[in-house]
Amino acid sequence: MDTAVLVSPDRLWSASEVLRRPNPVPPVSGVYGWHFDASPFSGLAAAQLLYVGIAPRHMATRTSSQNLRKRVRYHFRGNAAGSTLRLTLGCLLGLELRRVGSGKRMTFGKAGEAVLSHWMAEHARVCWxxxxxxxxxxxxxxxxxxxxxxxxQNRHNAFHPRLKELRARARRRARELPVTS
Structure with missing residues (x-):
């Protein structure tokens, strides 16, 4: 696959564009790339591709029902329990991860997820x-x-150990806190 379409795309799309109707993201299989005009963490450069994802995921026994449209929209407006990108960004931005509902899922709570959605609307752009x-x-x-x-699949990246520890620390802290609704 030609990486230039993700690294230097002809067009990047904002949250407002991706969340409106008609939706520009096709409901098909594909790869998406996330670019940010501000760094979510010191030590990371902004204005470059920082994350890639796929839709659907291929699992041993089946393929998920996700597609580009569903995944990209979810990353912009979902929660950390369903989006590793949101989990990572929220941890990097210092939002408090909490156990919610039955206590098995972890999100940044309604207020934290709203802060994250706002930050992404301001700084995140996507291509596919x-x-x-x-x-x-x-x-x-x-x-x-x-x-x-x-x-x-990214242990070779210099930021991997730092990000892995940051997310693990957020999860440990969330387990120490009471479950929220």
Missing amino acids: VEHPEPWTAESELIARLDVPLNLD
Whole structure:
């Protein structure tokens, strides 16, 4: 896969564009890349590709029902329990991770998720490329690109240990706190 379409895309899309109707993101399989005009953490450069993702995920027994449109929209307006990108960004921004509901899911709570959504609306931009089997390209992309916000398959990245510890610390702290609604 040509990495230039993600690293130097012709167009980047904002939250307001992706969340409106008609929606510009196609409901198909593909790869998406996240760019930020402000760094979520000191030591990370802004105005570059920091994270790549795929939709759908390919699992041993099936393929998920996700597509580019669903995943990109979810990253912009979902919560940390369903988006590793949101979990990472919230941890980097210093938001408090909490156990919610039954206590098994972790999010930044309504207020924290709103802060994160606002930050992403201001600073995150996304691009995508259609791909019939994106799971076949994911490993190669992560190996070839400097995407410090990806953890899976990205141990070679210099930021990996720091990000992994930051997320682990947030999860440990969340387990110490009471469950919120």
